[in-house]
Amino acid sequence: MRTMLKAGIFGATGYTGFRLVDIVRRHPEVEIGFATSERSAGSRLSDVFACPWDIALIAAGDAPLDEVDAAFLCLPHGASIPAVQRVVEAGVRAIDLSADFRLSDPQVYEQWYNTPHTATDLLAEAVYGLPELHREAVAGARLVANPGCYPTSVILGLYPLAKQNLISGNSVIVDSKSGVSGAGRGLSLKTHFVEAHANFSPYNIGHQHRHIPEMEAELSAALDRPLSVTFSPHLLPTNQGILSTMYVTLVEPWSESELLSLYGETYAGEPFVHVLPAGDLATLRHVVNTNRCTISLTLAGEDQLIVCAAIDNLIKGASGQAVQNFNVMFGLEETTGLET
Numbered sequence: 001m002r003t004m005l006k007a008g009i010f011g012a013t014g015y016t017g018f019r020l021v022d023i024v025r026r027h028p029e030v031e032i033g034f035a036t037s038e039r040s041a042g043s044r045l046s047d048v049f050a051c052p053w054d055i056a057l058i059a060a061g062d063a064p065l066d067e068v069d070a071a072f073l074c075l076p077h078g079a080s081i082p083a084v085q086r087v088v089e090a091g092v093r094a095i096d097l098s099a100d101f102r103l104s105d106p107q108v109y110e111q112w113y114n115t116p117h118t119a120t121d122l123l124a125e126a127v128y129g130l131p132e133l134h135r136e137a138v139a140g141a142r143l144v145a146n147p148g149c150y151p152t153s154v155i156l157g158l159y160p161l162a163k164q165n166l167i168s169g170n171s172v173i174v175d176s177k178s179g180v181s182g183a184g185r186g187l188s189l190k191t192h193f194v195e196a197h198a199n200f201s202p203y204n205i206g207h208q209h210r211h212i213p214e215m216e217a218e219l220s221a222a223l224d225r226p227l228s229v230t231f232s233p234h235l236l237p238t239n240q241g242i243l244s245t246m247y248v249t250l251v252e253p254w255s256e257s258e259l260l261s262l263y264g265e266t267y268a269g270e271p272f273v274h275v276l277p278a279g280d281l282a283t284l285r286h287v288v289n290t291n292r293c294t295i296s297l298t299l300a301g302e303d304q305l306i307v308c309a310a311i312d313n314l315i316k317g318a319s320g321q322a323v324q325n326f327n328v329m330f331g332l333e334e335t336t337g338l339e340t
Helices: 015-025 080-089 106-113 120-125 131-140 149-163 212-223 256-266 315-329
Strands: 005-010 030-036 070-073 093-096 143-145 171-179 228-236 242-249 273-275 293-301 304-311
Touching: 005 015, 015 030, 015 070, 015 315, 070 080, 070 315, 080 093, 080 120, 093 315, 106 120, 106 212, 131 149, 131 315, 149 171, 149 212, 149 228, 149 242, 149 256, 149 293, 149 304, 149 315, 212 228, 256 273, 256 293, 304 315
Parallel strands: 005 030, 005 070, 070 093, 093 143, 171 228, 273 293
Antiparallel strands: 171 242, 242 304, 293 304
């Protein structure tokens, strides 16, 4: 009989942590070893959320790392660094859902997050956890940095073009919409019901959003030259889901059928990337409550392409992708426990 793996979850009472608990508890190969919450330590998860899961919540400092094979860290940036250090030092494999280990250059991290990185040795070895691009490295990693939600949609949407060096110039324009859960469970004026309901608002537009360096790093690496992303995120009055629309000038004219073939070949065998046929457009309904990324392609001129990519920000953009990485790390079927 196969021994069940055990995973700990740091930050189980945030939106991504709670969704991660939901996915892991249904995973046929994994048991939850512990769940932490600083504010709710001593309570049960069912005391914090309207759910039937009688899972004890403990302080992070009390987490029994010697009892788990892996730890998911659903903590804010900055707070994740010491927790990841403790996990790795205990010989436990870490999947970090914060931004703390996504950027390989500590100076870039400091520039965008306004604080020095205090674990540069781990930063240098962390693997960017987008399995469709880095599956082999993820499999052997002891620390995986789960990508941000916006970058997941944008990188998957543009990667086939970047890999074939089909993007003209040194910049692209990306317009993204995210459900309110993308802002997290903490209180802020813009996410109050009266502010968000029946409203639609941009924020951090231009070159301001902290997810931009992830997009630029991965796409520039694929292109083998620098690419700048002009990024306009918007708050959509829905619970969850991201739709990113990308405007690209191609280096030369391509037909829609040629582009669809390129995307189909690039993502052949990828269980979570769905490329729609000509004429169909990606929507949130294609992806919400799944680990899927759905992509559509529309030519707006001989060399003008519009790429739409949709994901669920809480699943493929966070907790589902974390479990996908876990499956790869432990040699499990990649789709185990996840909705394709």
